[in-house]
Amino acid sequence: MRSASVLAFLNAFTSGAIAVSVSGAAEGFAKGVTGGGSATAVYPTTNDELVSYLGDSVARVIVLSKTFSFIDTEGTTTSTGCAPWGTASGCQVAINQDDWCTNYEPDAPSTSVTYDNAGILGILVNSDKTILGSGSSGVIEGIGLRIVSATNVIIQNIEVTNINPHYVWGGDAITLDGADMVWIDHVTTSLIGRQHIVLGDSASNRVTISNSEINGYSPWSATCDNHHYWALYFTGSNDLVTLKGNYIHHTSGRSPKVGGNTVLHAVNNYWYANSGHAFEVGTGAYIVAEGNAFQNVVEPVEDPIDGALFTSPDTTTNEVCSTYLGHVCQVNAFGTSGSFTGTTATNFMSDFEGKNIASAAAASTVESSVTANAGIGKL
Structure with a gap:
């Protein structure tokens, strides 16, 4: 006769509830985030279950082991837009x-x-949630995630895809607004109408965004060249953002746009095949960019630079990082x-002092490291 423990394991196996846990820990500003902690994992099987688990007030570990498609679940709208x-x-x-x-493109022809x-407004994610993909099978299609007025959230090893990619304002993949302690890790975003990740x-x-793939390739783009223009938008108030180890490719602008009094540590990311600009540095941006690699990127930073950007130009200049970041900054490649056009602003570096720095x-x-490790299924 089988033991109770073996039967329990077999029951878990047949129900798809194989144990899945967070891999690693957040570096940088969101260090210490716990998400759903040690809560017993739940395995949604329907869209309604997924929405309920994400939005309730219970600490949860939510494991995605299939594709949850929201396309055609709320119907379609036909209206007049512009081109x-x-x-x-x-x-x-x-x-x-x-x-x-009407307000910004009044001369554009209507269409x-x-x-x-479903894609216009993402699923609400409440506090104390861990969202984990199982293997490469955790996919959310046709709708994004909104972390609004919520704290302590981990999103790891999932893909968010196919949100009205034909249309600007068709929807965002991951939205943060009024949040704190959020870790986005090993996430792939693709075929998104508007922003892949937006901090409102x-x-x-x-916030820490790490080891993720921002896949900007699309048959439809604002630059008409299969490169997505709207990618990463960091314009929150007093935000602290670590962007580390991400693969940001086939974009043409705003990857990222930074402003709104945002402190950004961009470290060891790989930008590839950008037909326009990577960084757009607006008023209120305070950026340290170090140890990044740019390949086939027309403009690593757009001119003019209205905020502050430290470009880590050489080992001698980079010594200044030791005082505030705890290490000598790495030169970009x-x-x-x-x-990078010549800017080595340092008067904001005290904003990093005493913080958790990647x-x-x-x-x-x-x-080699980023292409091997960034995105879903590469834990």
């Missing part, structure tokens, strides 16, 4: 969200748009790319 970049093959057109076309309603105007406080490796190791 700021034309309607040729490969171009995105825009939904007239909040009169965007009919038909979009999936309210404070998102301490550029291959078949533009380079470690930095030499830029020469970044391309």
Whole structure:
């Protein structure tokens, strides 16, 4: 007769409830985040279960072991939008969200748009949640995630994809607004209408985005070249963002756009195949960029630079980092790319002092490390 423990294991196996736990721990500003902690894992099987688990007030570890598709679950809307970049093959057109076309593109020709309603507003994620993918099978399609007025959230090893990619304002993959202590790790985002990751105007406080793949390749883009323009948008109030070990590719701008009094540590990321600019540095941005690699990137930073950017230009200048970041900053690397235009602002570095700061490796190791490890299924 089988023992009770063996039967319990077999029951768990047949129900798909194989134990899954967070891999590693957050570095940088969100160090110490626990998400759902030691809560017993739940395994949603329907969209309704997933939405309920994400939005309730219970600490949870939520394991995704399938694709949850929200496409066609809330119907579609046909309305009049605009075509700021034309309607040729490969171009995105825009939904007239909040009169965007009317106010910002009044001269753009109008065009009919038909979009999936589910993608416009993401699923609400409450505090104390861990969202984990199992293997490479944890996929959310047609809708994003919104961490709004919530704290202590981990999202690891999932993919968010196919959110109205034809349309600007079609939806965002991951939104933070009024949040704190959020870790986004080994996440892949692809085929997104608007932002892949957006930190809204309210404070998102301490955030770490690591080992993730921002896949900007799309048949539709605002630059009409299969490179997504709207990628990473960090304009929150008093945010502290660590961006480490990410693979950001086939974009054409705003990857990231930074402003709104945001302190950003961009370290050991790999930018590849950007047909426009990577960094857009707005007023209120305070950025240290070190140990990153840029390959086939036309402009690593857009001109003009309205905020503060330390570009880690050489080992002598980089000694200043020791006082505030606890290590000498690593020089960035550029291959078949533009380079950082000369800015070595340091008057903001005290904002890093006493914080949890991610470690930095030499830029020469970044391309191989990031492409091998970033994104879903690469824990």
